[in-house]
Amino acid sequence: MAYIIDIINKKIEPMSDRITLERYIIENSFITKYLSRIIKDKALVVYQVLFYLSYFETGKSKLIIPWTEIGKFIRSDQDNIIEDGITVRRRLPPLVRNQCITVNRQRGGANEIIVHLPSEIPVCKKLIEKEKTAFPDTERIDDADYYSTPERKLMLLERDKRKCVYCLIDVSEDTYVLDHIVSVSKGGTNKKFNLVVACAGCNQRKQDEDAIQFLQSNYRNHFIKQDEYLKQKSYLENLLNQQD
Numbered sequence: 001m002a003y004i005i006d007i008i009n010k011k012i013e014p015m016s017d018r019i020t021l022e023r024y025i026i027e028n029s030f031i032t033k034y035l036s037r038i039i040k041d042k043a044l045v046v047y048q049v050l051f052y053l054s055y056f057e058t059g060k061s062k063l064i065i066p067w068t069e070i071g072k073f074i075r076s077d078q079d080n081i082i083e084d085g086i087t088v089r090r091r092l093p094p095l096v097r098n099q100c101i102t103v104n105r106q107r108g109g110a111n112e113i114i115v116h117l118p119s120e121i122p123v124c125k126k127l128i129e130k131e132k133t134a135f136p137d138t139e140r141i142d143d144a145d146y147y148s149t150p151e152r153k154l155m156l157l158e159r160d161k162r163k164c165v166y167c168l169i170d171v172s173e174d175t176y177v178l179d180h181i182v183s184v185s186k187g188g189t190n191k192k193f194n195l196v197v198a199c200a201g202c203n204q205r206k207q208d209e210d211a212i213q214f215l216q217s218n219y220r221n222h223f224i225k226q227d228e229y230l231k232q233k234s235y236l237e238n239l240l241n242q243q244d
Contacts, residue, residue, distance in 0.1 A: 003059035018059030019117075027055070029238035030118035034127040035100070036231055043094040045227040047115075048234070049073045050101060054115040063113045075226045098123055147178055147190035160197035165232060166215055167202050167223045175200065181239060183208040193242045211236050 006012045007021050014020055019027075031051065036044055049070055054063045067085030074082045082088065095101045100121050102114040118124045146152040157176055164171055165179070179198040182188030185208055198206070206214045212233055219229035 002057045004056045015059065019055050023117075024055055025241055027051075027117045027119060028234065029241060030124065030128065032231060032234035032238055034124045035118045035121065037127065038098060038123050039094055039100065041227050042091045045074055045230060046070065046088060046091045047095055047100050048230055050113065050115045054113075055117075061115050061117070063115055064110050065113070066110060143191060145190045146192040146195050147180075152192070153178060156192060156195055157197055159192075163197065164199040164202055165196040165235065166198055166206065166211075166218050168228055168232070169199055171197060171199055177203045179203050179206060179211075181211045181236060182243075189243075191243070193239045196236070196239065 001011065003018060004021060004024055007014055028051070031048060035047070039047060050063060053065065054061055067088040068083060071082035071085065071088045092103070096103065098121060100116055102116070103111060104114065105112040119128060144152060146156055154173070156178060157173065162171055163169065176197050177200055178195045179202070180188040181194050181196060188194050202218070215229065215232055215236065218224055219226065224232070
């Protein structure tokens with residue numbers, strides 16, 4: 001069983017030499033919020049896999065694994081599992097260049113990789129510090145109704161980059177709708193961390209369905225690619241983690 005799952009299920013006590021559950025949740029949200037601005041598409045997917053295999057599975061940064069094993073967690077644009085290590089290695093340069101990972105040893109059977117936390121990656125760390133300066137800690141405490149106020153609704157449209165969170169098509173002030181991550185019928189609120197921008201089609205099809213399950217169905221129906229699914233899933237999880 002994975003280290004983080006065992007912690008959540010209280011099967012084991014947190015270990016002093018491994019990541020805490022709270023730190024894992026925060027760092028995972030940093031991948032979407034900050035690192036995705038620097039590392040794009042295929043390289044970001046590789047980092048997410050490495051982050052999962054190291055911190056989620058073992059709670060540690062060090063990982064010893066063949067490139068082909070990493071590829072088993074990734075699908076190509078044709079929706080095929082990547083079975084060769086060469087394809088994985090081609091996606092590594094941006095991760096090494098930006099100090100997202102350190103490859104201490106490369107061998108066919110076992111590569112020693114150090115996976116750096118997003119908050120430890122220099123370019124990502126600068127973005128985190130910049131936002132902390134721009135927005136005080138109290139910014140997250142916001143009980144305002146973002147669903148009914150036009151000005152606040154537009155703030156969410158800009159926050160979500162004028163794209164449907166579920167299918168990533170472009171939307172405008174005339175075509176977007178706000179969707180509740182946790183539906184009102186299930187106790188969801190109109191606070192900003194429970195609202196995302198959606199297109200009318202996704203909003204109508206989703207109804208009261210779980211947001212992440214609906215996102216997954218969009219991926220399975222080929223509305224979005226795998227790397228887009230992983231990125232949007234992390235984004236939704238980040239918003240859920242910030243709810244009261």
